[in-house]
Amino acid sequence: MKVLVVDDEQLVRRSLARAFRLKKYEVIEAEDGKKGLELWIEHKPEIVVLDVLMPGLSGPQVVSERGPQSESKVIMISAYSGEHDVTTITGEGIDLFIPKPFDDIFKVVERIEEVAGVR
Amino acid sequence: MDIESRTDQIDNSKVLWVSPTELTSHLFDHMQSSGFSVIHHKSFSHLQGELKSGSFSLLFLDWNLGADVIAEVLNFVKQASVSVGVILLIEELGPGQLQKFVNNYAPFDIIIKPIDKDHLLNASNKAYRRYLANENRKSLILKFREQNDKLEELTFGLEQIVHERTLNEEKSKKQAEEKLNHVRSLVRFIKELAFTNTVDDWILLFRKSLKSFSSIRQPILCYATPDRKMNVVYMQKQQVVERQTEELIKQRSRIITDSEEDRHFLANFFGRPFGKIISIPIFLSNIYSSSEGFSSVLFIEHGMDDKDVQGFLDYLSDRLQPLQISLERILLEYQLRYTSYQWASTFDGLAEPIAIVDFDYNLIRSNKKFELTDSGSKCFKRFNDSDESCRGCPVKRALKTGRPQKAQIKRGDSYFEVQSYPIRVGDNTKLTAVINYYLDMTQALALRGRVIQNEKMAAIGLLAGNIAHELNNPLTGIRSLSQVLISTIQEQQVRDDLKEIEVAAERCQNIIDNLLSFSNSEETRTKTKVEMSDIVKKTLPILKTAMRDHNVGIELSSEEIMIEVEIQLFQQVIFNLINNACQAMEDGGELIVETSKQGSEAQFLVRDTGPGIPPEILSQIFEPFFTTKEEGKGTGLGLSMSRSVIESFGGRIEVDSQIGTGTTFKVLLPIYSGDAN
Structure with a gap:
């Protein structure tokens, strides 16, 4: 099972990647929206974890570029929870929103798995 | 008639000679030649009338007529006061009876017989002179008496005149005194009027001046006020009472008695019937205007008859004008005081201090809000309890430039914005004083400070929010990665260290979380x-x-x-x-x-x-x-x-x-x- 993690914060990206890999997922990482979109199209991962605020394309922009044809489960993460229009992060094509900071990275992974129907 | 000349020249003086015996012719002639006209009678009967007529100067009585006859004649002469010189003709000088005669009747002379012609003439002349002297004396006395009578008469007349004059004088003196007293009491009344300061005093004084008119009741004064009302001033139980009424008294120009309209007005006001009244219009200046169609009137209720009323009006005629003038002055003073009171209370009512100050910081006028202390004459002493002018004081600048100036000065913990407006005082052509208007800025400054502080806090909040978000990302990474590492690393020492890192990261997250809720967001507003x-x-x-x-x-x-x-x-x-x-x-x-x-x-x-x-x-x-x-x-x-x-x-x-x-x-x-x- 493939997981795409798109976040410009390297520590977040790496910790998510490590947590998924510990659970035997194949993890693809991208450090911005543009690269993330390319990898999404190229690898067609089952799960896409997207940061909202990123240089270049933002998370929601990536989702709308990819379009409805994707069968991936999309999880949005953001530290700016209070300042975004809820529709942009819980809107069409988005399956789950998780605000940063995380209290427990493994609980985050478990919730994503629930949405993806893995568990 | 001259007495002296008659002694020298005897001119046909009639002489009465009474003797039983005839007078010898040579004696007769001798007498006749000496100017004596001798008339001889043998007895005295029927001679009283002639004697009494006073036509004889000398009377010769012969002792031979008998003592009784002589006594009778001499008695008659004495009693009838006949003016005649008596000469007795006797035989010899016998004692006794003759002596008695001489003593009783005091004859002019005694001639002893036989009669010597020279002796007779001498005696006659002597007696005649005596007679003349007597006569003269008599006529003089008579004259004196007459003149005395005249004098007495004159004196009496004079006394009468003096008496009358004295009476007249006393009368006019009394009149003059009365007049003087009248003038004096009028002057005193006017003086007292000049010292009355209130309508109360005025009416009390007026009442006092009516003391002598026993049947006059209390005077009632109605005067029109500027706001078109009627103030009624009267006495009640020795107290002056003032009440207002909306009812106005129509304009009038002269004193009237027993006006039905006025009686009605008074009865309405006092709630009792009124008897005889005199209504005296009082003419006041234009403030208490009678030109607006209503009058001020002084009412006198009384029980006098018409004659006394006339006397009262005469008495009043001198006093009416001073009464009017003083009442007008009192009412004008009221008006003035009211106006200045209005101004003073307007000033004092201002919430901000205001003061008029001269070029040397002397306080001319100020309101209550201005004064911190009531001692001293300088504005800074009164305003700030200070001994020198307030820092930044704009007064001098305003006077120098002649334009309003503004400055901020401090009083205690309060800040004032002072506006100094230069003004002229009195006849000065130069600007010598300023009106200072003080605006308390303390509250405004505090509010401004608070606004600044709030903006500062908001800015800090915004900044903190941004920083917090920037920190949240790496902190999330640190904590999450620590958690991942803890779960993968077996070595206890490293796991404990990683745990420390995770806890520290968590604490950081909490701090940021709190900082965000502290600084941020409209929803907490x-x-x-x-x-x-x-x-x-x-x-x-x-x-x-x-x-x-x-x-x-x-x-x-x-x-x-x-x-x-x-x-x-x-x-x-x-x-x-x-x-x-x-x-x-x-x-x-x-x-x-x-x-x-x-x-x-x-x-x-x-x-x-x-x-x-x-x-x-x-x-x-x-x-x-x-x-x-x-x-x-x-x-x-x-x-x-x-x-x-x-x-x-x-x-x-x-x-x-x-x-x-x-x-x-x-x-x-x-x-x-x-x-x-």
Whole structure:
């Protein structure tokens, strides 16, 4: 099972990647929206974890570029929870929103798995 | 008739000679030639009439006629006061009877017979002279008597005249005195009038002047006021009473008696019938105008008859004009006093100080708000209790430039914006004084300070928000990666270290979380129901640095205490009070933070063991810009803002401080009970 993690914060990206890999997922990482979109199209991962605020394309922009044809489960993460229009992060094509900071990275992974129907 | 000439020349003087014997012819001739015309009678009978007529100068009586006859003749002569010189003719000088005759009847002479012609003539001449002298004396006495009578008459007449004149004089003197008294009493009355200051005095004086008219009752004065009402002044039980009525008295120009209309007016006003009245119009100046169609009138109720009324009006005629003039003066003074009172109360009613000051800072006039002290004549002494002009005073500048000037000056803890408007006083052509208008800017400055502070806080909040977000990302990474590593690494030592990192990251997240809720967001701008202890708990983390040197005791109520506050503002108050307490204890100390229920109020308490606040500044600590902190450490706004915030929540802040023991601040807020859920 493939997981795409798109976040410009390297520590977040790496910790998510490590947590998924510990659970035997194949993890693809991208450090911005543009690269993330390319990898999404190229690898067609089952799960896409997207940061909202990123240089270049933002998370929601990536989702709308990819379009409805994707069968991936999309999880949005953001530290700016209070300042975004809820529709942009819980809107069409988005399956789950998780605000940063995380209290427990493994609980985050478990919730994503629930949405993806893995568990 | 000349007496002397007659003694020299005897001219046919008639002589009566009574003797039984004939007078010898040579004697007769001799006598005749000497001017004596001798008439001889043998007896005395029928001679009384002739004798009495006074036509004889000498009477010769012969002793031979008999003593009785002679006595009878001499008696007659004596009693009838016949003017004649008596000469007795005797035979010899016998004693006794003759002597008696001489003594009784005092004859002029005695001739002893035989009669010698020369002797006779001598005796006759002598007697005649005596007779003449007697006659003269008699006529003189008569004349004297006559003149005396005349004199007496004249004297009587004069006395009469003098008496009459005296009477007249006394009469006119009395009149003059009366006149003088009248004038004197009039002068006294006018003088007394000049000293009356009130309508009360005026009417009392007028009443006193009517004392002599016993059947006059109290006078009643009705005068028109500028606001078209009628003031009625009268006496009641020795007291002057003044009442107002809307009913006006129509204009009139002369004194009238027993006017039905006036009687009606008085009866209406006093609620009793009126008898005889005299209505005297009083002419007052245009302020108390009679030109507007109504009059001021002095009413006299009386019981006099027509004659007495005339006397009274005569008496009044001299006094009416002075009465009018003095009443007019009194009413004008009233008006003046009222006007100046209006001005004074307008000035005093102003919420801001205002003063007129001369070029040398002497206070000319000021209102109540201006004066801090009532001693001294200089404006700065009165306004600021200072001995020198206020710093930045614009008075001199205003006078120098002739234009209004503005400046800000400080009085105690208050700030005033002073506007100085130069003016002329009296006849001066130069500007010699200014009107100073003071605007209390303390509140405005405090508000401005608060606005600045709020903006500052908002800016800090925004900045903190941005920083917090920037920190959240890496912190999330640190914590998450620590968690991943902890789960993968077997080595206990490394796992413990990683655990430390994770916990530190978590603490950082909490701090940021609190900082965000403290600084941020409009949603906390409205009042929200919150639990007080919870808010305190959430604020404490950001005070950790401040509290680190102190022994902190936190006792938060386990009971739920709901309050309704703007969270961010309430957190600022909590922050301010704890931060102040910590700063007060420079060398460390004990800090107590408590929440509790006090009756219907929620209490947040902060107690320190600092040096305490001196009593003299305790009242100032809530004032804006008041600070005891070093420059840069405090704005002097913390407590003032805290108080205004708490008051805006319907609560209050109390402070209790003991020097050397410490200070306790209590925030008391109403417990929220509006929503049972």
